[in-house]
Amino acid sequence: MIYLDHAAATPVNKKALEAMEPYFSHDFFNPSSAYLPAKKVSADYESAKATIAHAIGAKSSDLIITAGATEANNLAFTSVSLDGSCQLFSSPTSQGSAGVPLQSCYPSILYLVTEHDSVRKVAEQRGGKPIKVLKTGVIDLDDLKQKITDETELISVSLVNNELGTIQPLAEISAIIREIKIDRLKRGIKKQLLLHSDASQALNLLDINVARLGVDLLTLNSAKVYGPKGVGALYVSHDVNLKPLTYGGGQENGLRSGTENVPGVIGFAKAVEIAKEHLNGNRKKYATWRQTLLKELTDYELINKKHSVDNFVNLCYNNIDAERLIYLLEDKQIYVSTGAACAASKGQKSHVLAAIGLSDSQIAGSLRLTLGETNDDAQIHEAAKIINEVVAKEKERLQNV
Amino acid sequence: MSKVFVGMSGGVDSSVSALLLKEQGYDVTGVYMKNWSRDLPGMKCPWAEDLADAKRVAVKLGIPFEVWDFEDAYREKVVEYMLEEFKKGNTPNPDIMCNQEIKFKLFFEKAMERGADFIATGHYARIIDGNLARAVDENKDQTYFLYRISDEALKHTLFPIGEMLKPDVKKLAEEKGLHNAYKKESMGVCFVGEVGMKDFLKEYIEIEPGEIREIETEKVLGVHEGAVFYTIGQRHGLYISGNKGEINDGLPYYVVKKDLKNNIVYVSKNLNDSHIWTKELKLKDVVTRTNMLGLRAFATTGASDEASPVTTGASEEASKPSILVRLRHRAPLIPAQFDGEKLVFENEIKRPASGQSAVLYDDEICLGGGIIV
Numbered sequence: 001m002i003y004l005d006h007a008a009a010t011p012v013n014k015k016a017l018e019a020m021e022p023y024f025s026h027d028f029f030n031p032s033s034a035y036l037p038a039k040k041v042s043a044d045y046e047s048a049k050a051t052i053a054h055a056i057g058a059k060s061s062d063l064i065i066t067a068g069a070t071e072a073n074n075l076a077f078t079s080v081s082l083d084g085s086c087q088l089f090s091s092p093t094s095q096g097s098a099g100v101p102l103q104s105c106y107p108s109i110l111y112l113v114t115e116h117d118s119v120r121k122v123a124e125q126r127g128g129k130p131i132k133v134l135k136t137g138v139i140d141l142d143d144l145k146q147k148i149t150d151e152t153e154l155i156s157v158s159l160v161n162n163e164l165g166t167i168q169p170l171a172e173i174s175a176i177i178r179e180i181k182i183d184r185l186k187r188g189i190k191k192q193l194l195l196h197s198d199a200s201q202a203l204n205l206l207d208i209n210v211a212r213l214g215v216d217l218l219t220l221n222s223a224k225v226y227g228p229k230g231v232g233a234l235y236v237s238h239d240v241n242l243k244p245l246t247y248g249g250g251q252e253n254g255l256r257s258g259t260e261n262v263p264g265v266i267g268f269a270k271a272v273e274i275a276k277e278h279l280n281g282n283r284k285k286y287a288t289w290r291q292t293l294l295k296e297l298t299d300y301e302l303i304n305k306k307h308s309v310d311n312f313v314n315l316c317y318n319n320i321d322a323e324r325l326i327y328l329l330e331d332k333q334i335y336v337s338t339g340a341a342c343a344a345s346k347g348q349k350s351h352v353l354a355a356i357g358l359s360d361s362q363i364a365g366s367l368r369l370t371l372g373e374t375n376d377d378a379q380i381h382e383a384a385k386i387i388n389e390v391v392a393k394e395k396e397r398l399q400n401v
Numbered sequence: 402m403s404k405v406f407v408g409m410s411g412g413v414d415s416s417v418s419a420l421l422l423k424e425q426g427y428d429v430t431g432v433y434m435k436n437w438s439r440d441l442p443g444m445k446c447p448w449a450e451d452l453a454d455a456k457r458v459a460v461k462l463g464i465p466f467e468v469w470d471f472e473d474a475y476r477e478k479v480v481e482y483m484l485e486e487f488k489k490g491n492t493p494n495p496d497i498m499c500n501q502e503i504k505f506k507l508f509f510e511k512a513m514e515r516g517a518d519f520i521a522t523g524h525y526a527r528i529i530d531g532n533l534a535r536a537v538d539e540n541k542d543q544t545y546f547l548y549r550i551s552d553e554a555l556k557h558t559l560f561p562i563g564e565m566l567k568p569d570v571k572k573l574a575e576e577k578g579l580h581n582a583y584k585k586e587s588m589g590v591c592f593v594g595e596v597g598m599k600d601f602l603k604e605y606i607e608i609e610p611g612e613i614r615e616i617e618t619e620k621v622l623g624v625h626e627g628a629v630f631y632t633i634g635q636r637h638g639l640y641i642s643g644n645k646g647e648i649n650d651g652l653p654y655y656v657v658k659k660d661l662k663n664n665i666v667y668v669s670k671n672l673n674d675s676h677i678w679t680k681e682l683k684l685k686d687v688v689t690r691t692n693m694l695g696l697r698a699f700a701t702t703g704a705s706d707e708a709s710p711v712t713t714g715a716s717e718e719a720s721k722p723s724i725l726v727r728l729r730h731r732a733p734l735i736p737a738q739f740d741g742e743k744l745v746f747e748n749e750i751k752r753p754a755s756g757q758s759a760v761l762y763d764d765e766i767c768l769g770g771g772i773i774v
Binding site: 040245323327330331397401 | 460465
């Protein structure tokens with residue numbers, strides 16, 4: 001098997017798995033219980049949280065653990081207060097209770113058009129407006145500046161795009177936001193202006209520091225960094241007010257009730273630790289592999305030429321249906337994707353590729369390879385060879401039609 | 402090389418059909434007909450997975466694959482018809498309508514426009530001397546769903562697995578490495594199936610709860626969810642509450658009558674209730690396929706019976722060619738006589754729901770059929 005879809009899922013790192021193991025049946029106690037063995041579990045949990053927090057230059061108390069990045073993204077949007085006259089979860093086509101379209105109820109959110117559905121759908125629900133991207137997939141800063149108004153409260157821009165691997169200039173965005181905040185202060189406007197970033201894909205590829213990025217809210221995802229699935233975290237700057245999505249025992253500063261997922265967080269922390277340790281080595285390794293693929297593959301156009309993390313290789317094959325390539329490669333035990341796994345399973349065309357100006361036929365011909373820890377040098381050469389063969393075979397078939 | 406467009410649903414039957422056509426040397430194109438994609442509350446429509454399964458097989462076979470979108474037409478021709486029938490108190494069969502209006506009409510026409518010599522589907526059915534005929538696999542025969550398709554379409558249709566038994570179809574799929582050899586049978590449309598239909602109707606038809614009454618006594622036994630949900634002869638789904646000792650002696654109730662105007666469902670414990678049993682069925686919208694065989698012979702004899710007082714008698718009666726009738730998919734074939742609009746059975750049968758089809762056969766040839774009034 002050659003697995004080239006690490007942006008969809010990663011196997012749990014062996015050391016992370018080992019670290020988790022005791023917490024399933026031996027140290028199973030509820031961290032909130034009074035006796036000493038439970039207090040030990042509680043301490044281990046807190047120390048794991050601290051490990052994750054420190055990895056992004058934050059404190060343990062800034063972190064809300066969630067059941068994955070989707071929940072963390074949803075939670076981030078509760079930082080924007082809701083206008084009482086609007087219903088939160090009406091369908092996108094319906095209108096507010098006072099007959100006002102939702103759009104006018106929440107003029108306060110901006111989001112990057114290429115965001116993952118777990119940001120895009122929430123933002124749309126709340127009447128958010130999309131910010132354009134340039135052909136490179138990078139945010140159009142002019143469009144951002146133009147769309148920020150005195151009503152804007154939250155801007156959501158992912159650190160690394162999940163389909164193209166595009167790195168967004170978060171520091172530049174936060175600098176723009178800082179200027180606007182100063183200007184608002186001068187004019188006596190007290191409305192908050194927050195920056196949220198979904199960094200699900202980034203933790204094992206970029207050195208993340210919340211202060212340097214200038215974000216107020218940051219989403220982390222265990223499943224994409226060789227930790228267990230179903231665990232995520234939201235970094236929340238101390239001056240941001242969130243509202244819980246679930247109510248109960250008041251865990252996670254009252255923002256995410258429910259007994260702590262101790263093994264999950266222990267595994268996540270271990271995965272983060274390992275990711276940090278190998279950050280530079282991995283980047284070099286992926287960059288080399290990417291170059292190898294680009295050299296050895298034939299007849300393609302590279303979609304993500306610039307501004308991308310090193311392990312994303314997005315190829316476009318002209319006049320070829322990339323979905324057919326997926327099935328042909330699957331037959332040879334090579335696993336790739338056309339785009340985000342969830343978009344593909346719904347039979348939808350990628351909104352990300354459309355946003356960077358690709359035509360329908362270019363989108364149909366697009367293949368996403370995401371490299372990772374399951375790969376080695378030999379696999380990369382082998383993959384290039386087989387992909388070339390499969391593409392040639394498909395072209396031959398088309399010529400005979 | 403003859404050009405064939407084969408409808409591929411993602412199931413094993415249509416997959417093997419495509420495989421066989423390819424092996425027989427046809428120029429094959431696989432087509433997924435997208436008829437319905439909307440999820441229902443609590444029920445995910447599997448169309449995207451089905452489409453992926455179909456495409457995966459097409460790629461494996463090395464044939465071109467396309468998606469043809471018939472959602473608007475399906476809604477208009479099949480769903481609307483179905484809802485109208487339910488509102489009238491009937492129990493329509495959407496699959497029969499889908500074959501008549503979509504697969505063997507729109508799909509057929511589009512394939513012909515695209516230069517096809519044939520269309521093909523994974524139905525268990527055969528074509529013998531140009532006639533629609535029952536499949537070799539008696540268990541799987543699907544001609545019940547096909548009796549209304551046009552002769553024009555049939556002339557250009559192939560049923561590649563009509564000669565095969567289902568277990569052999571699965572075995573062949575496995576031998577050829579098709580991933581869906583043992584895939585759970587899909588109904589093609591999300592809302593087909595007993596549970597699905599009720600959820601579906603709830604979404605689209607305004608229903609009101611009403612009384613359930615015992616037919617013999619007019620006594621109100623309980624409340625129903627909406628009369629359209631009930632079918633004559635149906636035993637399940639009656640939530641009758643009350644004094645257990647008095648009315649619920651452990652014997653089940655059966656639906657025997659629906660009064661749609663007053664929204665009353667009548668039930669009875671009497672399995673012999675006259676509403677449940679019948680010796681005759683009236684048909685409407687009768688389709689006679691080009692080859693009439695016994696049907697025409699019978700109709701002629703029947704007509705002369707009435708016209709002429711001279712010819713009667715028991716011996717004449719017995720010599721009337723009788724035909725075989727199927728009242729549900731996979732139901733046994735029952736002998737009957739037909740005069741063009743009325744079926745007469747030798748013994749009483751359990752009355753099928755109005756709106757369902759009666760399909761007529763002469764041995765293995767499908768003669769046509771009609772909608773039960």
